[in-house]
Structures are given as structure tokens and as C-alpha cells.
Amino acid sequence: MPMELLVTLLLALPIAGFGLTALVGRRLGTRAWVIAVPAIVVTWAIAMVVVWTAFSGGLGEGGLHFTLYEWVPAGAFTIEANFAVDNLAAVLLIVVTTVGMLVHVYSIGYMAHDPGRWRFFAYLNLFMFSMLLLVLAGNFMLLFAAWELVGLCSYLLIGFWYPRPSAAIAAKKAFLVNRVGDVGFALGIFAVWTTVGTLNFTDAFERLSDGLAGGRIEAWAITGIALLLFCGAVGKSAQFPLHVWLPDAMEGPTPVSALIHAATMVNAGVYFVARANPLFSLSPEAMFVVAAIGIFTAILAASIALTQNDIKRVLAYSTLSQLGYMFASLGVGAYVAAIFHMTAQGFTKGLLFLGSGSVIHGVHEEQDMNRMGGLWRRMPITHATMLVGSLSMAGIPPLAAFFSKDEILGEAFRNGFLWVWLVGILVAALTAFYMFRLMGKTFYGPSRVDPAVEPHVRESPRSMTVPLILLAIPAALLGLILGLPFGAGLIGQWLGPIFAGAEENLGRHPEAVQVLGVDGVLILVSVAVATAGLAVAIRLFGFHWPLRGDDTEAQPERVAALTARAPRLYRASFRKWWFDELNDLLFVRVGGRVAHFIWWFDRAIVDGTVNGIGDLAQSAGRDLRRIQTGRVQNYALGIALALIVMAGGFLIVTAR
Amino acid sequence: MTLPQTVPFLGWSWNDLLFLALAAALLGTALMVVLGRNIIRSGLWMIACFATLAGIYALLGTPLVAAAQVLVYIGAISVLILFAIMLTQTKGGPAALVFHHQAWAAAIAAVVLGVLLALVVSSTEWPLAGEYAATSVKAIAQLLFSDYILPFEIVGVLLLAAVIGGVFLAKRDAPRDEPHGERPE
Amino acid sequence: MSQSLDSYLALSALLFAVGTFGFLARRNAIAMLMSIELMLNAVNLTIVAFGAFVPALQPDASVIALVVMAVAAAEATVGLAIVIAIYRNRRTPLVDEYAQMRE
Numbered sequence A: 001m002p003m004e005l006l007v008t009l010l011l012a013l014p015i016a017g018f019g020l021t022a023l024v025g026r027r028l029g030t031r032a033w034v035i036a037v038p039a040i041v042v043t044w045a046i047a048m049v050v051v052w053t054a055f056s057g058g059l060g061e062g063g064l065h066f067t068l069y070e071w072v073p074a075g076a077f078t079i080e081a082n083f084a085v086d087n088l089a090a091v092l093l094i095v096v097t098t099v100g101m102l103v104h105v106y107s108i109g110y111m112a113h114d115p116g117r118w119r120f121f122a123y124l125n126l127f128m129f130s131m132l133l134l135v136l137a138g139n140f141m142l143l144f145a146a147w148e149l150v151g152l153c154s155y156l157l158i159g160f161w162y163p164r165p166s167a168a169i170a171a172k173k174a175f176l177v178n179r180v181g182d183v184g185f186a187l188g189i190f191a192v193w194t195t196v197g198t199l200n201f202t203d204a205f206e207r208l209s210d211g212l213a214g215g216r217i218e219a220w221a222i223t224g225i226a227l228l229l230f231c232g233a234v235g236k237s238a239q240f241p242l243h244v245w246l247p248d249a250m251e252g253p254t255p256v257s258a259l260i261h262a263a264t265m266v267n268a269g270v271y272f273v274a275r276a277n278p279l280f281s282l283s284p285e286a287m288f289v290v291a292a293i294g295i296f297t298a299i300l301a302a303s304i305a306l307t308q309n310d311i312k313r314v315l316a317y318s319t320l321s322q323l324g325y326m327f328a329s330l331g332v333g334a335y336v337a338a339i340f341h342m343t344a345q346g347f348t349k350g351l352l353f354l355g356s357g358s359v360i361h362g363v364h365e366e367q368d369m370n371r372m373g374g375l376w377r378r379m380p381i382t383h384a385t386m387l388v389g390s391l392s393m394a395g396i397p398p399l400a401a402f403f404s405k406d407e408i409l410g411e412a413f414r415n416g417f418l419w420v421w422l423v424g425i426l427v428a429a430l431t432a433f434y435m436f437r438l439m440g441k442t443f444y445g446p447s448r449v450d451p452a453v454e455p456h457v458r459e460s461p462r463s464m465t466v467p468l469i470l471l472a473i474p475a476a477l478l479g480l481i482l483g484l485p486f487g488a489g490l491i492g493q494w495l496g497p498i499f500a501g502a503e504e505n506l507g508r509h510p511e512a513v514q515v516l517g518v519d520g521v522l523i524l525v526s527v528a529v530a531t532a533g534l535a536v537a538i539r540l541f542g543f544h545w546p547l548r549g550d551d552t553e554a555q556p557e558r559v560a561a562l563t564a565r566a567p568r569l570y571r572a573s574f575r576k577w578w579f580d581e582l583n584d585l586l587f588v589r590v591g592g593r594v595a596h597f598i599w600w601f602d603r604a605i606v607d608g609t610v611n612g613i614g615d616l617a618q619s620a621g622r623d624l625r626r627i628q629t630g631r632v633q634n635y636a637l638g639i640a641l642a643l644i645v646m647a648g649g650f651l652i653v654t655a656r
Numbered sequence B: 001m002t003l004p005q006t007v008p009f010l011g012w013s014w015n016d017l018l019f020l021a022l023a024a025a026l027l028g029t030a031l032m033v034v035l036g037r038n039i040i041r042s043g044l045w046m047i048a049c050f051a052t053l054a055g056i057y058a059l060l061g062t063p064l065v066a067a068a069q070v071l072v073y074i075g076a077i078s079v080l081i082l083f084a085i086m087l088t089q090t091k092g093g094p095a096a097l098v099f100h101h102q103a104w105a106a107a108i109a110a111v112v113l114g115v116l117l118a119l120v121v122s123s124t125e126w127p128l129a130g131e132y133a134a135t136s137v138k139a140i141a142q143l144l145f146s147d148y149i150l151p152f153e154i155v156g157v158l159l160l161a162a163v164i165g166g167v168f169l170a171k172r173d174a175p176r177d178e179p180h181g182e183r184p185e
Numbered sequence C: 001m002s003q004s005l006d007s008y009l010a011l012s013a014l015l016f017a018v019g020t021f022g023f024l025a026r027r028n029a030i031a032m033l034m035s036i037e038l039m040l041n042a043v044n045l046t047i048v049a050f051g052a053f054v055p056a057l058q059p060d061a062s063v064i065a066l067v068v069m070a071v072a073a074a075e076a077t078v079g080l081a082i083v084i085a086i087y088r089n090r091r092t093p094l095v096d097e098y099a100q101m102r103e
Helices: A003-031 A033-055 A087-110 A117-136 A140-158 A165-196 A201-213 A219-236 A245-251 A254-263 A267-275 A284-305 A311-331 A335-362 A380-394 A400-414 A418-443 A462-483 A490-505 A518-541 A556-565 A567-574 A576-625 A632-655 B014-035 B039-059 B063-087 B103-123 B137-145 B149-170 C005-025 C029-053 C060-090
Strands: A064-074 A077-085
Touching (some): A003 A033, A003 A064, A003 A117, A064 A140, A077 A140, A087 A117, A087 A254, A087 A267, A087 A462, A087 A490, A117 A140, A117 A254, A117 A267, A140 A165, A140 A219, A140 A254, A140 A267, A201 A219, A219 A267, A219 A284, A245 A254, A245 A311, A254 A311, A254 A335, A267 A335, A284 A418, A284 A567, A284 A576, A311 A400, A311 A418, A335 A380, A335 A400, A335 A462, A335 A490, A380 A400, A380 A418, A380 A518, A400 A418, A400 A518, A418 A518, A556 A567, A567 A576, A632 C005, B014 C029, B039 B063, B039 C029, B063 C029, B063 C060, B103 C005, B137 B149, B137 C060, B149 C060, C005 C029, C029 C060
16 A cells, blocks of 8 residues: 555545534434544554554655645645655654544543534544644645644634533633734744745755855844744643643543643644754754743743642643643754653643543542542542553653653753753652642542542443553553663654754754763752652652552641742742733733724724715815805806906916 | 186196096996985986986097987986886885895905906006097998998897897786687786 | 096096996895996996097997997896896895895
8 A cells, every 4th residue: 555545544534534423423322433433543553554664664764755736726836735754743643643542432431421422523533634634744834724723623622512601711712822823823934935935844944954054044034934933833832921721721521631732732833843943953042942931831830730729720731831841852952852752741641631531520520629539449440540640740760751851851951951951850840749749639538529429439431441541551661662772762763863954953963871970860860859749749648559558648737838838829829820810911901902992093083084074075065055145146246256366366477 | 708727726727627526426426326225316326427427428529429328328228227116116115235245245346346457457558549539420420320330230120129128028917818708817 | 637548447447346336235136237337337438538549449439339338228128127027026126035046
């Protein structure tokens, strides 16, 4: 089977699934998933074939590039529907299709009682199509189309329970904030077009770097283009200051949160910056901005996650924080580490979200952690898998996220970005802390569940737990598989060539990782920090030791005391640093005033002028009409006056 | 007794005195015409004006024109006007308002016009303007019946037309006599 | 002064001005017609004055003056007839009430 056909099928199957489900889904009732889920399973299988071919070198140097058809045949501005499948895309394919497939299966159980489930599966398939299109796109235009489509699907899925006002508002917020970033993105695309005249990725990047080297393109132009395009990534991946939509996006069903807002859509920004590495690596200023925004978002989000009570919100802020890590990594030039972390985080966060969905399902739609507790007995599988996920997230070896996080911090330190490393270490500590705060409040200690619900709390059905187990495997082992030995693991081998050009631009020379040198110390430091955070959390929130079988009691009084000692900090964290209020003030209120003023201006001045001209014509006519009195003597007076004026004028003129 | 060469006290010539007197009379009567309240009085002042004008024509050495002025204007036109006045009298005497609202503008316009005209004609060098000379009636008569015979006849026809038109316009719509009896009025 | 053309012309201009004022300012139609007669007479005076002082224009000037007089008579006739006809219809000789053609 030729590769082009397989890749095309990757796109065709989900969109066909969407179409069919949309047409006949309603009539299928409980079996609404029978079209969508198998479509994605087959897509996953095909993707695995493609990935295997890619990693075994079957796609050739630089990957597979082919054109499906001419999309916009407009003379000079001709855009083709062309696709690029290289190792980077392959890595994304793994994450997207695997997590996507598991989420589809999980949703069979999760949405079993929802009357709108046919819509859900249709939208999920549409989303898969959009995301795959984004990953496989070979030019800016196609990417942008996929970018917008993904945003649309996000809107549809966040607002899936649209009768609920908060959901509708959250969906709107997501779309609008995304749009803000997309404006910058679009401007960046325009800039690329006007600078190099092509929107094809490979051609554009080549011309840009040649242009800079040859002096035809200014350095500031390169930086400008990079920053504009980065705006889109900021919006899509919810970095500061466009991060406000992600926590509210938790209004959607949990599978949506798992798929879109943990594993795939939010990674689109990271994927794009990685794809555009030839461009970004040409501009140290742009890289600095990327790193700064990334690491700032990381610590901002981590600080908020410390105090949130909604289980999904903690995970949302955790996602934000990890995305920040990824951008910081891209900004310091550690591309491989960033993609590695994205992969690890994709599986881990997906696992955690699906797990939280299982918990929520188990306690009958309660999301406040203060009303959970002691669930480790009732929901063992969920508990075990989430424990794995939390350990991974906290960066405890030998689980997945430890490897990737550590590589990021190591690269930062080694390339001189000490401030990134320092903040990153702090964030690692906070991450461990809040993850185990979550675990403690949810699973351990006495049960604080609503007494009416308590007797009915039980483990979730197999359609939900099986995906959890399946996700726990890569969350645990991915690091070992791809990351060892340090710095020279499989992931490095796969992705190295893609980023070779960027490394050159940055003047980096890959060095071997010295476990017994600086790098070893760094690893120890990060592990120590993570363990410290974990220990504090266990002391404060409780834990159940699976092997010893006993518990560490939670100490709510200690927690309360700590909170009381820094009330303002607590409040700032709890209220998300008042960022939503700031946005409301700046844009909604001020914008409202400006709009009001413009409305007034339009009414009073513009309309006034136009109406005034009309009125002027009317009144002029009305007044001029009064000359026509019908009386001869008035007319004769007019004649006499005219005669005087003309004669007088003539005399004056001729007298000169 | 012959008149002295110049007017005593003033040293003007008699001609000049006569001219000034007639001029003053002319303008005075004309003003009385336009400013008079009672329209019949205006008509009578108009007659006086015409008479003065006849005098000026005589002063200019054209006695024929002076005579024609008296005959035509005073004898015919003025009478006509007086008749018309009497035929259009409104009940209750003359109207309260003699002048329009626009009388002031009219006055200013008229004054400016007059001054303008006077200045223009005074400052113009009229070619061939020589000494004053009287005209002989014989010469007028000869001209009238040789070179100007056509205009003469046409004017006659014009007058006829005017008469017929005037009669027609001004007559009452009287009931026609039908062959089969009179229509009641 | 009586020997200069200018004074007669100035006199004529002033008479014309008086006539114009009367024409523009009086409300009674017949008074307007009388003012017209004054204006015509002023013109006649101009013609005769030119005839007296410009020998080349004599005796044509007198003939023209006579013709003007005749035409004035004809015009007065018709004008007055019209005024009488209107008066019959409107019962008023005041021209500011003949405003049928106003806007």
C-alpha cells in the first residue's frame, strides 16, 4: 500500500466518521459510537503502520512530502493541499491517535446516559480529523485551516452541554481568546507570504534562512514573523496572557478535557513552534520571548493549582504549567526535550484526566475534592492508575515525565539559561506538591463524600478502566523506552536530524550527557526537589502506603494554619491572580466604554452630519421657496437689485 | 418792457431759472404721485407732472412734442387712468396700507439706481454733443411722412388693436340674446 | 445749466428713479401703472434731450418721442383693461393679493 494512500486514509476515515455519524447518529441511540469508534481504531492502526515506517527510515531523508491536489489555484498565490510526514509528525501521530482512540473507547461508557451522545462522537471524529490535518499539514495555509477547525471543535465540545450557561460562556471564551492569538498568527502568515512568496513549510524556511544569511531579509523581520506566529501558539496552547480559557474549558465532558486540553489541541502550539524551528532559531530575541513566556506561565499556573478545589481545574492548571515547560524548552533550544515532554505529558495528562473522569463518574458528578476522600478502597483501578500518573507528573524516576522534565532542565542549565532552570526547579517542587495534594484529598483519609451518594460509590465500568490501564503503561514506561540512555535515547535519534539545522543556527554542539558530572548533579537536584514537594504534600494531605498497608493521616489543621499565615497569597492563588477580573476590566468594561463612545459618535456625528446635510437641503429649499411669492412687484424688485449689482460691478471693474 | 439779461440777485440766465423751476416742479409732482395716499390725488398730481414735462419739452425747442404730450398724456391717458381708478374703487375708502413691506428696499434700490444712472450718463463723453438747437415742426412732419411712414401706420394699427383689446378685456360678461328668448340674468 | 445735456439726462434719471420706486412700492395696481407712465416719460425726456443737443439726431428724435407716446397710450389702455378685469374677479385692486402663482 503506497504511503500516500495510507496518509490520505488517516484523514479520510475520521471525516467520513464525522459525516456518517452526523447523518444517522441520532437514530442509532445507544449505539451511536459504532461508526465513530471503529473509524478511529482503524485510523490508529494505520497511523502505527506509518509511524513504524517512518522510524525505520522507510520515508526517506526529510520525510514524505506529497501533494493531494491543488487547493487554491490562483496564479501566483497557489496553495496546494500538501502533506509532510517526517519523524516529528510521526511522534505526534502516536500521541494523537493513541490518546484519541482510548478517549473514544472511554466515551462509550462515560457518555452512555447522555442523549446527545451521537453529537459527541461526531464532534470527536471531526476533531480527530482536524488535529491530524494540523499535524500532517505541509504549508501554512493548510495548517491555519486546521488550526481554526481545531478551535471550532474545541468550541463545540466545550459547549457540548450547551443548555448550561456556564458551558456556553466557557466555549465562547475559549474561541474568542483563541481568536486573539489567531490574529497574530494570521499576520505572521501574511508576513511570511510577503517576505518570501511561498507558504510551503520547507520552501519558506529555506528562503527565510537564505534571505537572512544573504542580507536580503532584515533580522528584525525574522524576529517579527516569529513573534507573530508565536501569538497563535500562545493562544492555542494557552500561554500567558491567553491562558484564561483553559481552566474554564473544563466545563466540557471529561473525555474532551483529556483529549483536547491535555493531549492534543494544546500541544498544537508546541508542535508548530517545533516545526518552525528553522525560523525561530534564526532569532535569539524570539527564542528569549518564547522561553520567558513559557517559564512564566509554568510558575503562574503552578501557583494557582496549589489552592484549587475542583479536581479538573487542578489538572487544567497542571496542563498549563507543563505547556509552559515545553515552551521554555523550545525557547532555550532544547527541541527534542520539548517534544519528548509533550509526548510524556500527553499520555500522563490524558491518563489523569480520564482517571478524574472516572472518579467524578463514581461519586455521581461531584467535582469538588473537598467532598471526596477515602476512595482508594472503592475505586482501586482508578486509584492505582492515577497514582502512576501523579508520580510521573511529579517527576519521580523511573516514570515518564521524569526523563523529559529532567532533560529540559538539564538543557536549560547547560545552555546558560540559569533563570529558566531555577524557576523550572521551583515549578517541579510545586508540581509534586499539588499533585499529591490532589491525590490526598481525592483518595485518602476519611470519606467526605455526600452521605446520600456514599453507598453507591463503586469502580467504573470496564469501558472506562481499560483505557486507564492502557494509558498507564506508556505513562510509566515511555521514559525508559525513549529516553535512555540520557540524551542519546531513541527519541533523540528519531528527532535529532529534524532539529539539526536549528542546532547549527544556535551554535550548539551536542555533547554527551555526563551522568557522573554536572548533569548527574542536576538530576539529583531535580529528584530531590520533587521528592521534597511530594513529602510535604503527603504530610499535609495523607497517603495510603500500598505495600505497608497503613496510612499517613491528613492534617487539615496544619493546612489551615499554613493558609492563615499567608492569607493574601492564598487568596491571590485561589482567585487565579485576578486575571479574569483584569481582562474583564480592560477589555469588557473599557472596551464597552469605547464601543459606547463609538456608537454615540456614529449616531451623533456621522449620522448627524448625514442627516444634517439632508436637513440642510430641505431647509435651504424651504427658504429659497419663499422667494417665489407670486407677486410681480417682488420679482421686479429682484430685477432692479440685480441690475444695480451688475451695473455697479461693471463700473467698478472698468473703473480700475 | 424787456427782461433784464440775467436774473436779478442770482445772476443766472432766465433759461437756467426756468429750467430749475421746471425741474423742481417735475420731481416734486412725480414724488407726490408715488407718495400720495389718495389715489385720485395721485392721478391729479400726475396730470401736473405731465404738464411740467410739456413745459420742459418746450424749453428744449420741440413745441410739437410738447403739444403732443399735453394732448395724449393729459388729454387721453390721464383721463383713462382716472376712469379706471373710479371703476376700481373699493368700498370703504382707500386701503389702509399704501406701501408694501418692501417699500424700504424699493426706496433704496430706486435711489441707488437713480444715482447710478445719473452718474453714468454724466460722466460719459457723448460724441457729437454740441450746442442746443430747436427743431422745426416742418422737418418733423417731413420725416414722419417719408422715412417713418411705416412706423406711423403700424402705430395706428397698434392703437386700434389696443382699443379693441381694451374693450374686449374690460367688458362685462353680458348674457347673449338667444333666438328663442332671453336667458334670465 | 440748461445749456448742458448732462443736466437733462440727470433729471431724466431721477424721474426714472421716482417711477421705479412707485412701481416697486405701491400696492394699488393703478398706482403701479401711473408709475410706469412716469418711467416712460423719463425715457421720452431723454430722447428729446438728445435730440436737442445732438444735431445729427434731430428731427428723428422727435419722431421717436411721438411714437413712444403712442405706444405708451396703447399700453396704458390694455393695462388698465386688465386691471379692471382682474378687479371684477377679485374685488380688490391691491396687487399683493394677486398671489395665485406663488409657490
